[in-house]
Amino acid sequence: MAGMGNGKHLETGEPRPSPPGNDVLRVYGMKFCPYVHRLKLVLAAKDIPHETVNINLSKKPEWYFDINPLGKVPSIEKNGIILYESDVTSYYVDETYAGKKLATVDPLKKAREQILLGAWGNGISGFYGYLRSKTPEEKDAAETKIRAGFKAVDDYLNNGNQFVCGSGPGFTDYMIWPHLERLALAVPSILKEYALLQAYFDRMGEDKAVKACRHVVDHYNQFIEGYAKGNVVYDIGTVEAY
Amino acid sequence: MAGMGNAKHLKAGDAEPAPPAKDVLRVYGMKFCLYVHRLKLVLAAKDIKHETVNIDLQKKPDWFFQKNPRGKVPAIEKNGETLYESDIMSEYVDEIYPGRRLQTSDPLQNAKEKLVLGDFNEAANKCYTLSRENDDNKRSALSTAIQASLDKVEKFLGNSPYFSGQRPGFTDYMIWPHVERMLLFNSEFIKGNLNIASYCDRMGNDEAVKACRHPADLQIQFFESYKAGNAIYDIGTVE
Ligand SMILES: N[C@@H](CCC(=O)N[C@@H](CS)C(=O)NCC(=O)O)C(=O)O
Numbered sequence: 001m002a003g004m005g006n007g008k009h010l011e012t013g014e015p016r017p018s019p020p021g022n023d024v025l026r027v028y029g030m031k032f033c034p035y036v037h038r039l040k041l042v043l044a045a046k047d048i049p050h051e052t053v054n055i056n057l058s059k060k061p062e063w064y065f066d067i068n069p070l071g072k073v074p075s076i077e078k079n080g081i082i083l084y085e086s087d088v089t090s091y092y093v094d095e096t097y098a099g100k101k102l103a104t105v106d107p108l109k110k111a112r113e114q115i116l117l118g119a120w121g122n123g124i125s126g127f128y129g130y131l132r133s134k135t136p137e138e139k140d141a142a143e144t145k146i147r148a149g150f151k152a153v154d155d156y157l158n159n160g161n162q163f164v165c166g167s168g169p170g171f172t173d174y175m176i177w178p179h180l181e182r183l184a185l186a187v188p189s190i191l192k193e194y195a196l197l198q199a200y201f202d203r204m205g206e207d208k209a210v211k212a213c214r215h216v217v218d219h220y221n222q223f224i225e226g227y228a229k230g231n232v233v234y235d236i237g238t239v240e241a242y
Numbered sequence: 243m244a245g246m247g248n249a250k251h252l253k254a255g256d257a258e259p260a261p262p263a264k265d266v267l268r269v270y271g272m273k274f275c276l277y278v279h280r281l282k283l284v285l286a287a288k289d290i291k292h293e294t295v296n297i298d299l300q301k302k303p304d305w306f307f308q309k310n311p312r313g314k315v316p317a318i319e320k321n322g323e324t325l326y327e328s329d330i331m332s333e334y335v336d337e338i339y340p341g342r343r344l345q346t347s348d349p350l351q352n353a354k355e356k357l358v359l360g361d362f363n364e365a366a367n368k369c370y371t372l373s374r375e376n377d378d379n380k381r382s383a384l385s386t387a388i389q390a391s392l393d394k395v396e397k398f399l400g401n402s403p404y405f406s407g408q409r410p411g412f413t414d415y416m417i418w419p420h421v422e423r424m425l426l427f428n429s430e431f432i433k434g435n436l437n438i439a440s441y442c443d444r445m446g447n448d449e450a451v452k453a454c455r456h457p458a459d460l461q462i463q464f465f466e467s468y469k470a471g472n473a474i475y476d477i478g479t480v481e
């Protein structure tokens with residue numbers, strides 16, 4: 001779990017940590033956030049050293065809004081530069097750090113992947129809808145969205161490719177994975193309806209970055225339980241003082 | 243108004259046009275759609291030849307869903323490939339056609355432009371909500387939220403004449419359709435922000451902006467019909 005960072009989640013009243021050292025990349029995160037997970041996958045895939053400051057999102061420290069006016073994680077800070085939004089930050093680190101470029105360069109393939117990511121938005125909103133659903137109708141509506149998201153990726157993989165980005169996992173795979181990992185725990189039987197997607201899921205599970213960032217299922221379930229009850233516990237598992 | 247295309251808007255029952263000839267780029271559009279407007283600005287700025295097929299969005303022809311399963315304009319078709327979503331297609335045409343590259347290549351500047359585009363989209367979407375909201379409390383909350391997003395935009399423009407730097411670029415053309423409509427329908431938000439206001443004057447002189455601009459009365463006529471729930475697409479010259 002080194003991948004997602006074990007630092008205690010800082011909360012209201014706690015002082016702002018001093019800025020990262022020269023050339024050090026800092027990620028403001030939350031251990032169980034799927035959007036932080038996206039960025040962490042890209043960092044792991046490219047072996048980019050960084051430090052993590054976790055934020056308690058139910059009791060945000062006042063200073064966090066100076067870093068990200070939207071108050072969301074992830075954000076990054078390096079040499080005085082601050083950026084946020086998972087896709088923007090992930091793309092930025094992919095472009096500015098050495099190593100294999102994860103984002104697809106071919107214009108047509110890139111456009112198709114972006115359209116797919118838009119369609120995957122159904123899977124994402126279905127995921128949150130599922131967690132929040134209180135009635136059978138709400139659950140049905142969420143499952144319909146989840147299926148639409150699953151189908152989009154399943155159809156996309158119907159071209160013989162092992163991964164969305166081609167023969168190996170790339171940028172778009174890492175944007176999709178965090179919610180897919182969570183959906184596989186929430187609705188495993190729906191995932192099984194999509195053979196190509198299920199095989200893709202298993203294949204992704206072997207990827208080194210995916211492994212490095214994967215949660216212990218127990219911890220994850222504990223987090224979701226708190227989330228569902230409206231009483232989120234962030235410091236689960238190993239906790240290191242910041 | 244060549245820019246936005248004057249072709250009659252095809253509707254359910256109208257025959258599907260033959261596919262575009264080899265290497266010809268076709269845009270499926272709607273004359274007053276701000277997302278089509280984004281793509282058209284990029285095409286105009288790069289002088290990319292194309293044909294336009296307009297779609298009646300209230301009575302969509304069945305065949306249109308083969309071009310875009312989401313049933314929205316814009317969509318493009320070329321040599322059997324179709325794509326949709328204005329930002330994605332605009333990047334695509336910027337990348338595959340020669341000429342000045344409109345997207346910013348510096349990674350940091352590029353990331354900052356994406357964030358400010360997000361801020362502007364947020365403000366613009368709330369302006370549309372505002373135009374339909376009658377409750378005073380909600381209206382004032384919306385106005386505050388719009389101004390908060392625009393504060394960030396205003397700050398961004400304090401440092402450079404255009405969103406993309408010294409010349410209008412990709413991000414400018416993604417934002418401009420929103421700005422042009424805000425100038426017509428929510429001008430208080432433009433007037434109150436000096437950097438944004440002077441940006442509007444500068445952009446008004448851009449050739450691509452001029453080529454795609456509707457006369458104000460046409461745009462207003464369209465918006466009124468749209469708001470009344472009965473959008474009239476074939477306004478102005480119709481070919
Ligand atoms: N669009 C953002 C979404 C990030 C996001 O929603 N993160 C959640 C945690 S998983 C958050 O920070 N929530 C706190 C809040 O919205 O106040 C991104 O892609 O980074």
Ligand SMILES: N[C@@H](CCC(=O)N[C@@H](CS)C(=O)NCC(=O)O)C(=O)O
Nearest residue numbers: 275276277299314315316327328329
């Ligand atoms: N996200 C799309 C939005 C396009 C869009 O909403 N276009 C409108 C016309 S301005 C449309 O086609 N509406 C028809 C519909 O939603 O059925 C894009 O950026 O291209």
